[in-house]
Amino acid sequence: MTQRNSLKEPSPAIAAAPYLFIFLEIFAREGGIQSYVKDIFRSYSELTDVPKADVFLLRDGQDCSNPFATRFFRFRYLRTKSPRLGRIRLAVALLVYLVQHRPQRVFCGHVNLAPLVQWLCRPLGIPYTVLTYGKEVWTTLPKRDREALHHADQIWTISRYSRDRACEANGLNPNKVKFLPCVVNGDYFTPGAKSEALLKQYDLVDHKVLMTVARLWSGDIYKGVDVTIRALPAIAQVFPEVKYLVIGRGDDQPRLAQLAKDLGVEDQVVFAGFVPTEALVEHYRLADAYVMPSQEGFGIVYLEAMACGVPVLSGDADGSADPLQDGKLGWQVPHRNPEAVAHACIEMLKGCEQVNGELSDRRCDGAWLREQAIALFGRDALTHKLHHLLQSSL
Known part of the structure; x- marks a missing residue:
């Protein structure tokens, strides 16, 4: 219990600047990555010594059910009918946000978004972290994606295996990769008698x-x-x-x-x-x-x-x-x-x-x-x- 309470003690060092998270989609569809990100949001909401975070969602719209639209997060929905227009809209919104707010760090939620994040963050001196999940980084990526991973300040992934596959395929420094594993909801998945x-x-x-x-x-x-x-x-x-x-x-x-x-x-x-x-x-x-x-x-x-x-x-x-x-x-x-x-x-x-x-x-x-x-x-x-x-x- 003592360790748990320690997460509630304010930390001015972390609270000094906002965080920006960028994802493809979280609420418009179900999937392993979506569930993983929701678990991260839930854990982030448990911490009071972190700043309120802004979240950009490329493919989600305001009509999506979002249980995390609380004081911890401010969401910006960027879905458009045209995928190309959506990318342009994201690029413009991200550039304006970075210039105006200079966040402490950008968390890029998919390798497909990493080249854009690198292109805009590096000239402004804003560090960024790329979140990876699995197969999307296990093979040799296009040059621009590899460069975005190489220039990332950190890469987060779910397991040693995913780290090793990604590093071997794309020449990444394994010391740059940190682990944030998947978790299980022990309140829901419980033992019981056979039905x-x-x-x-x-x-x-x-x-x-x-x-x-x-x-x-x-x-x-x-x-x-x-x-x-x-x-x-x-x-x-x-x-x-x-x-x-x-x-x-x-x-x-x-x-x-x-x-x-x-x-x-x-x-x-x-x-x-x-x-x-x-x-x-x-x-x-x-x-x-x-x-x-x-x-x-x-x-x-x-x-x-x-x-x-x-x-x-x-x-x-x-x-x-x-x-x-x-x-x-x-x-x-x-x-x-x-x-x-x-x-x-x-x-x-x-x-x-x-x-x-x-x-x-x-x-x-x-x-x-x-x-x-x-x-x-x-x-x-x-x-x-x-x-x-x-x-x-x-």
């Missing part, structure tokens, strides 16, 4: 349930749903009652369904389709293990599962190393290896069985998993990390 209604709906009564939440798009096969389906025959030899609940939708579902049929496990794979966020927690609670041998920039779904007390499996060469703490909190396997997935799933399901009143593997201890996930990646953790980054950027 009898959902068990009956999906025909999961008396079954061991593996689960994945993922987009089923043909361009996203890296999520590993097909790998898990290929692992099912071997898992079923040990746990005949196993079923695989797949939550998500996309154009790859017919291929995945046919794969299950070809392998003779079509009765063990349940495609639930799209599940809205407000119903997701009850679906996590159905799972005996969360399985997604993927290549993620971070993998917020692993935290959501752990916060619900569900053990997790991920790939072994991606950003999930952070939420899984390099295997301390879950199983990591080669992401395209069905044999490794099968072996790990069998370990997970056995580990969840009690021997002499105790779990055989601590990574299956739901209460401990939740405690670790919230301590390391809960919203309070993000607030403290953001506070530290803002102080270090002075």
